[in-house]
Amino acid sequence: xxxxxxxxxxxxxxxxxxxxxxxxxxxxxxxxxxxxxxxxxxxxxxxxxxxxxxxxxxxxxxxxxxxxxxxxxxxxxxxxxxxxxxxxxxxxxxxxxxxxxxxxxxxxxxxxxxxxxxxxxxxxxxxxxxxxxxxxxxxxxxxxxxxxxxxxxxxxxxxxxxxxxxxxxxxxxxxxxxxxxxxxxxxxxxxxxxxxxxxxxxxxxxxxxxxxxxxxxxxxxxxxxxxxxxxxxxxxxxxxxxxxxxxxxxxxxxxxxxxxxxxxxxxxxxxxxxxxxxxxxxxxxxxxxxxxxxxxxxxxxxxxxxxxxxxxxxxxxxxxxxxxxxxxxxxxxxxxxxxxxxxxxxxxxxxxxxxxxxxxxxxxxxxxxxxxxxxxxxxxxx
Ligand code: ATP
Ligand code: MG
Numbered sequence: 001x002x003x004x005x006x007x008x009x010x011x012x013x014x015x016x017x018x019x020x021x022x023x024x025x026x027x028x029x030x031x032x033x034x035x036x037x038x039x040x041x042x043x044x045x046x047x048x049x050x051x052x053x054x055x056x057x058x059x060x061x062x063x064x065x066x067x068x069x070x071x072x073x074x075x076x077x078x079x080x081x082x083x084x085x086x087x088x089x090x091x092x093x094x095x096x097x098x099x100x101x102x103x104x105x106x107x108x109x110x111x112x113x114x115x116x117x118x119x120x121x122x123x124x125x126x127x128x129x130x131x132x133x134x135x136x137x138x139x140x141x142x143x144x145x146x147x148x149x150x151x152x153x154x155x156x157x158x159x160x161x162x163x164x165x166x167x168x169x170x171x172x173x174x175x176x177x178x179x180x181x182x183x184x185x186x187x188x189x190x191x192x193x194x195x196x197x198x199x200x201x202x203x204x205x206x207x208x209x210x211x212x213x214x215x216x217x218x219x220x221x222x223x224x225x226x227x228x229x230x231x232x233x234x235x236x237x238x239x240x241x242x243x244x245x246x247x248x249x250x251x252x253x254x255x256x257x258x259x260x261x262x263x264x265x266x267x268x269x270x271x272x273x274x275x276x277x278x279x280x281x282x283x284x285x286x287x288x289x290x291x292x293x294x295x296x297x298x299x300x301x302x303x304x305x306x307x308x309x310x311x312x313x314x315x316x317x318x319x320x321x322x323x324x325x326x327x328x329x330x331x332x333x334x335x336x337x338x339x340x341x342x343x344x345x346x347x348x349x350x351x352x353x354x355x356x357x358x359x360x361x362x363x364x365x366x367x368x369x370x371x372x373x374x375x376x377x378x379x380x381x382x
Contacts, residue, residue, distance in 0.1 A: 003037075081098060110148065110152075148177075214233055247302050285362050300316055337370075
């Protein structure tokens with residue numbers, strides 16, 4: 001488990017050099033909740049170039065005043081106190097303005113539970129009333145939620161992400177602002193939306209998060225996912241990310257809206273699996289041959305979660321392992337032999353014949369050996 005020991009040393013070095021510095025954000029929150037700490041953020045009044053002089057540092061977000069510092073085999077994101085500049089399209093701040101005080105810096109952060117500070121002695125400073133929200137398990141926007149979500153609409157999804165991660169309730173005021181401003185999510189780059197959504201899907205309290213998406217109607221802002229989210233929120237067992245998307249697109253008539261910035265491979269996978277799941281249940285050897293084990297397993301799990309069939313994962317794997325042939329390349333009669341036997345030139349008929357042979361083998365009508373295939377060829381060639 002990650003500790004704050006090295007971060008405390010980094011704070012001491014900054015202080016010894018005359019700067020203010022605190023641990024801030026998720027690390028403080030998770031430390032107070034006795035949860036695993038992932039990444040550690042530090043906020044300081046030292047400017048990026050001043051931080052870089054003291055440590056082995058890489059400018060990772062220099063536009064936003066952030067450098068990544070490497071110290072004793074750990075890395076820390078060190079950001080200079082800032083207030084965010086004007087926003088455009090609910091996206092990134094257009095420019096960064098450095099702030100004089102740490103109080104200004106915490107007030108620009110998203111939620112009270114993310115606005116706590118910790119010094120090198122692990123003493124907590126709370127300028128946003130975050131401690132009491134941690135104790136009562138509340139996600140509450142810092143300041144006016146309408147203002148905060150208008151500045152950066154992704155914060156609405158972040159509220160739901162922290163709910164999925166921590167199981168906290170979102171306060172009434174913050175929830176109502178999400179409902180009222182949900183349209184603004186449409187102006188956020190889909191890359192950011194997808195990133196945040198996938199984070200939500202991987203956390204423990206997903207069911208609670210999906211229910212919030214429904215009550216705030218945020219799910220209607222997620223193209224093609226509305227029906228799926230409504231269905232999945234009723235289940236006891238939550239699906240993994242791929243199964244989640246495939247259920248959604250299956251219930252969306254097999255359509256994957258092009259707005260989602262999936263990779264081509266991912267998109268193709270969801271599209272084919274959703275179509276397959278809608279086409280039939282209880283896949284057989286032929287399906288396995290045609291679509292491969294991965295897509296069949298996915299489509300079959302989706303049909304199971306949609307209560308269209310029983311759980312067939314092990315059976316499918318067993319059937320796949322025992323397929324008499326897995327590719328036309330495995331045919332024991334080669335195209336060259338087929339041409340010689342029939343005295344025909346290469347052409348479309350070859351491929352067709354191979355497919356026919358594979359089918360016959362999969363259907364256990366013939367065996368995959370030279371003799372049987374030669375006989376089959378002579379009988380069926382036109
Ligand atoms: P996680 O456990 O997911 O890492 P985190 O709280 O560390 O949670 P990050 O996304 O790593 O979240 O961001 C670090 C901190 O930066 C947050 O705690 C918050 O104070 C601030 N922050 C991040 N994104 C925003 C945003 N869009 N608006 C305002 N503050 C933000
Ligand atoms: Mg973090």
